[in-house]
Amino acid sequence: MIAESIKRTKERLHKVKRQRQTQRRQRERRDAFNISLVGYTNAGKSTLFNALVKARAYAADQLFATLDTTTRQLYLGEAGRSVSLSDTVGFIRDLPHGLIDAFQATLQEAVDADLLLHVVDAANPNFPEQIAEVQRVLGEIGADHIPQVLVFNKLDALGPERRPPQLQDVYELDGVATPRVFVSARGGEGLAQLRQVLAERVIASAPTAPEAVEMTADFPDNHASSF
Numbered sequence: 268m269i270a271e272s273i274k275r276t277k278e279r280l281h282k283v284k285r286q287r288q289t290q291r292r293q294r295e296r297r298d299a300f301n302i303s304l305v306g307y308t309n310a311g312k313s314t315l316f317n318a319l320v321k322a323r324a325y326a327a328d329q330l331f332a333t334l335d336t337t338t339r340q341l342y343l344g345e346a347g348r349s350v351s352l353s354d355t356v357g358f359i360r361d362l363p364h365g366l367i368d369a370f371q372a373t374l375q376e377a378v379d380a381d382l383l384l385h386v387v388d389a390a391n392p393n394f395p396e397q398i399a400e401v402q403r404v405l406g407e408i409g410a411d412h413i414p415q416v417l418v419f420n421k422l423d424a425l426g427p428e429r430r431p432p433q434l435q436d437v438y439e440l441d442g443v444a445t446p447r448v449f450v451s452a453r454g455g456e457g458l459a460q461l462r463q464v465l466a467e468r469v470i471a472s473a474p475t476a477p478e479a480v481e482m483t484a485d486f487p488d489n490h491a492s493s494f
Contacts, residue, residue: 306386307397308357345466390424
């Protein structure tokens with residue numbers, strides 16, 4: 268019975284992988300810009316996904332609330348076009364290779380993305396370790412070369428003494444100055460700034476506007492705060 272159950276599960280995983288490959292090929296033919304949400308489990312990825320695309324992806328305060336990939340179209344008025352936004356499974360410390368295999372279909376969305384939104388639980392005092400763990404897993408699956416924007420979520424859970432002086436700055440990620448935006452996916456604060464950053468990335472990637480490659484996000488000159 269166990270062997271049969273394993274066989275059926277593997278068959279379903281294989282089917283999901285084929286479906287994802289078909290969807291990715293369709294997006295490539297449409298010249299879509301693909302954004303994937305990644306981050307440590309329970310960082311609020313699905314809540315942010317829902318807030319951006321007004322979807323109803325399952326979100327809960329628990330480990331692995333999202334086990335499958337959900338992809339929706341996100342219209343960015345600032346860029347005058349839509350992008351594909353995918354929610355993925357949350358990462359966790361010492362994720363067993365067996366689980367990596369099981370989550371291959373959802374993790375593949377991150378590998379094939381044009382941009383990663385790395386969602387961080389800003390209210391968690393261990394967020395630096397969680398960032399490092401996400402970076403490690405991205406390296407394991409071959410997605411560590413993809414550009415990132417850090418989204419420090421749960422701004423509403425920070426006390427006045429911990430609130431950042433500004434919603435946009437940069438954060439040194441593996442020695443690279445990476446754009447960072449503070450948001451409250453639940454309350455909506457910072458989402459307008461995040462959409463603007465995404466629009467700038469999309470515009471800069473457009474092959475019809477080579478001069479846009481020179482664009483940089485409108486971040487303050489100072490580097491990351493002590494947060």
